[in-house]
Amino acid sequence: MEFRYPNGKVYKPQQVKNKPQLKQRIYGNRGMTLEEDLNETNQFYLEQEIAVVHKKPTPVQIVNVDYPQRSAAVIKEAYFKLASTTDYNGIYKGRYIDFEAKETKNKTSFPLQNFHEHQIKHMSDCLKQDGICFVILCFTTLDEIYYLEAKHLLTFWKRQLEGGRKSITKQEIETFGHHIAIGYRPRIDYVKVIDKLYFS
Numbered sequence: 001m002e003f004r005y006p007n008g009k010v011y012k013p014q015q016v017k018n019k020p021q022l023k024q025r026i027y028g029n030r031g032m033t034l035e036e037d038l039n040e041t042n043q044f045y046l047e048q049e050i051a052v053v054h055k056k057p058t059p060v061q062i063v064n065v066d067y068p069q070r071s072a073a074v075i076k077e078a079y080f081k082l083a084s085t086t087d088y089n090g091i092y093k094g095r096y097i098d099f100e101a102k103e104t105k106n107k108t109s110f111p112l113q114n115f116h117e118h119q120i121k122h123m124s125d126c127l128k129q130d131g132i133c134f135v136i137l138c139f140t141t142l143d144e145i146y147y148l149e150a151k152h153l154l155t156f157w158k159r160q161l162e163g164g165r166k167s168i169t170k171q172e173i174e175t176f177g178h179h180i181a182i183g184y185r186p187r188i189d190y191v192k193v194i195d196k197l198y199f200s
Helices: 034-047 117-128 150-161 170-176 190-199
Strands: 002-004 052-055 060-069 072-080 088-092 095-104 109-111 132-139 144-149 167-169 178-180
Touching: 034 052, 034 088, 034 095, 034 132, 095 109, 095 117, 095 190, 109 170, 117 132, 117 150, 132 150, 132 190, 144 150, 144 170, 144 190, 167 170, 178 190
Parallel strands: 002 072, 095 132
Antiparallel strands: 052 088, 060 072, 088 095, 109 167, 132 144, 144 178
């Protein structure tokens, strides 16, 4: 099946060295991807009536379908309708929350190329409306996860645009971010950090 961007360019999954395809990677020897862990966390929050957070689907327009059998349809070509914003959004204690989840195999820094300009703009827009906006950063090799407020990400993004480094050092993430220990239920308890920052 072939997916295309709105400009007609064929979509090819990224194969950069620090961002393997999600399903091909296992981190922490637990057989779970970051996305699966977050989805389980959000399901736990929903079941316990703590928060309502969902992963946003990417809108797709189907343009070519093959019918090899009467009972089966095979999508041959589709387009992403528009550039996606961030991965997750929802509501917690009456506040809108919005975040992106990213991972890297790097041990000493987090490449800013993992983010896209439209995502940065979206996070900036959310902050202007007093939304709670952040990123979940996972160092897969180290099995470490951090919560980093979007305001800090925007600062590092601006530094890059002004000719500075194209990544965030791990030390900067440890300084400005918040380490999240991986648990059982929920797996990635980011709400604890939100409580500390906004509701303490």
